[in-house]
Amino acid sequence: MAVPGMATGAGVGAAVACAAVVALLSAVLALYGPPLDAVLERAFSLNKACSIKDMKNTFQLVRNIIPPLTTKKHKGQDGRIGIVGGCQEYTGAPYFAAISALKVGADLSHVFCTQEAAPVIKSYSPELIVHPVLDSPDAVQDVEKWLPRLHALVVGPGLGRDDGLLRNVKGILEASKARDVPVVIDADGLWLIAEQPALIQGYQKAVLTPNHAEFRRLSEAVLRDPLDSSDPHGAVLRLSQALGNVTVVRKGERDVISDGRQVLECSQEGSSRRCGGQGDLLSGSLGVLVHWALLAGPEKTDGFSPLLVAAFGACSLTRQCSHQAFQKHGRSTTTTDMVAEVGPAFARLFES
Numbered sequence: 018m019a020v021p022g023m024a025t026g027a028g029v030g031a032a033v034a035c036a037a038v039v040a041l042l043s044a045v046l047a048l049y050g051p052p053l054d055a056v057l058e059r060a061f062s063l064n065k066a067c068s069i070k071d072m073k074n075t076f077q078l079v080r081n082i083i084p085p086l087t088t089k090k091h092k093g094q095d096g097r098i099g100i101v102g103g104c105q106e107y108t109g110a111p112y113f114a115a116i117s118a119l120k121v122g123a124d125l126s127h128v129f130c131t132q133e134a135a136p137v138i139k140s141y142s143p144e145l146i147v148h149p150v151l152d153s154p155d156a157v158q159d160v161e162k163w164l165p166r167l168h169a170l171v172v173g174p175g176l177g178r179d180d181g182l183l184r185n186v187k188g189i190l191e192a193s194k195a196r197d198v199p200v201v202i203d204a205d206g207l208w209l210i211a212e213q214p215a216l217i218q219g220y221q222k223a224v225l226t227p228n229h230a231e232f233r234r235l236s237e238a239v240l241r242d243p244l245d246s247s248d249p250h251g252a253v254l255r256l257s258q259a260l261g262n263v264t265v266v267r268k269g270e271r272d273v274i275s276d277g278r279q280v281l282e283c284s285q286e287g288s289s290r291r292c293g294g295q296g297d298l299l300s301g302s303l304g305v306l307v308h309w310a311l312l313a314g315p316e317k318t319d320g321f322s323p324l325l326v327a328a329f330g331a332c333s334l335t336r337q338c339s340h341q342a343f344q345k346h347g348r349s350t351t352t353t354d355m356v357a358e359v360g361p362a363f364a365r366l367f368e369s
């Protein structure tokens with residue numbers, strides 16, 4: 018079925034061929050070092066060709082990672098996701114992330130927030146499990162004891178920038194890495210990473226989802242250079258490489274996704290509404306898709322990194338939710354209207 022906003026083009030085979038060329042170029046880069054720019058430029062233009070042609074095929078790869086709904090599974094198998102965020106000022110952001118994870122298909126969604134934020138977040142939805150632990154002196158241990166039961170953590174929505182909270186989140190990130198738990202880092206979690214990039218350096222199960230301001234901050238902190246706005250794909254590729262191939266999703270008019278080897282672009286039609294919370298829907302959805310993609314493994318994603326495919330899925334889903342909500346509500350569209358579209362948008366993009 019044709020999906021609006023989707024480019025058509027070459028087959029998955031072409032993507033794999035491109036991937037091979039890019040992998041080769043990366044190997045050349047690793048072996049011979051500078052002049053990096055010339056080689057990167059070439060690698061990148063190959064990537065660009067791949068990404069545009071293969072948007073249609075990338076949808077198929079997302080379909081490949083979606084677990085079947087069967088009567089043989091028990092509660093939790095399709096995803097137990099944790100959201101780390103929620104403080105006095107921001108209660109909506111962790112709620113949007115957590116409810117979106119459930120609506121995409123996770124079975125259980127936990128929110129680890131401050132004591133004050135917990136009753137507020139609980140009152141939004143009986144479906145969320147809310148732990149008022151993030152500002153406790155035992156925050157790291159309190160979250161750590163849940164880690165063996167969680168498939169992915171989404172760190173940052175509505176976290177705020179309180180030094181004590183950020184210290185606790187640093188400990189939670191270190192504990193997650195030690196246990197190999199995949200992490201999606203968004204919003205104020207990215208503030209922490211811009212301050213201490215070493216926290217995430219080289220962690221292959223991390224995805225960063227910066228908006229415009231967050232990308233600039235991160236990029237300038239990590240690359241120690243003013244952001245080159247003339248080359249949006251190259252900027253994402255370079256940031257990912259500098260972070261040791263951590264997957265980066267730069268949100269914007271077009272979303273640009275890279276694992277430092279390949280670049281994908283998502284230009285699924287969204288809407289012109291820029292109400293707050295849309296990024297939280299994206300990061301919550303991505304938490305589930307990351308779990309599904311890693312479970313499915315690279316054989317289901319045809320040579321693409323599973324995290325790249327998960328990210329493309331979350332970006333296209335968020336934009337499709339925005340598109341559908343806007344068709345119904347126009348200028349009054351809010352993120353709550355988009356959350357109501359998660360099911361229909363998911364079915365339209367990935368199940369028809």
Ligand SMILES: NC(=O)C1=CN([C@@H]2O[C@H](COP(=O)(O)OP(=O)(O)OC[C@H]3O[C@@H](n4cnc5c(N)ncnc54)[C@H](OP(=O)(O)O)[C@@H]3O)[C@@H](O)[C@H]2O)[C@@H](O)CC1
Binds near residue numbers: 106
């Ligand atoms: N309902 C809730 O609870 C919600 C809570 N949220 C939570 O809020 C916390 C802070 O998150 P954040 O995104 O507001 O912080 P940050 O990165 O400092 O950006 C601030 C400034 O950056 C700029 N700017 C942003 N985008 C830009 C663009 N495309 N193009 C150009 N400029 C752009 C813009 O600057 P301005 O236009 O004001 O000069 C903007 O004011 C975080 O915890 C998050 O989760 C949200 O999730 C929403 C729903």
Ligand SMILES: Nc1ncnc2c1ncn2[C@@H]1O[C@H](COP(=O)(O)OP(=O)(O)OP(=O)(O)O)[C@@H](O)[C@H]1O
Binds near residue numbers: 228335
């Ligand atoms: N100019 C734009 N045109 C179309 N879609 C956009 C545009 N900017 C962002 N988006 C889409 O909106 C969604 C959220 O991106 P955005 O940059 O608003 O994140 P954010 O600032 O982190 O959101 P939040 O308010 O949740 O913190 C993404 O799906 C992105 O593709």
Ligand SMILES: [Mg+2]
Binds near residue numbers: 203228296297
């Ligand atoms: Mg955000």
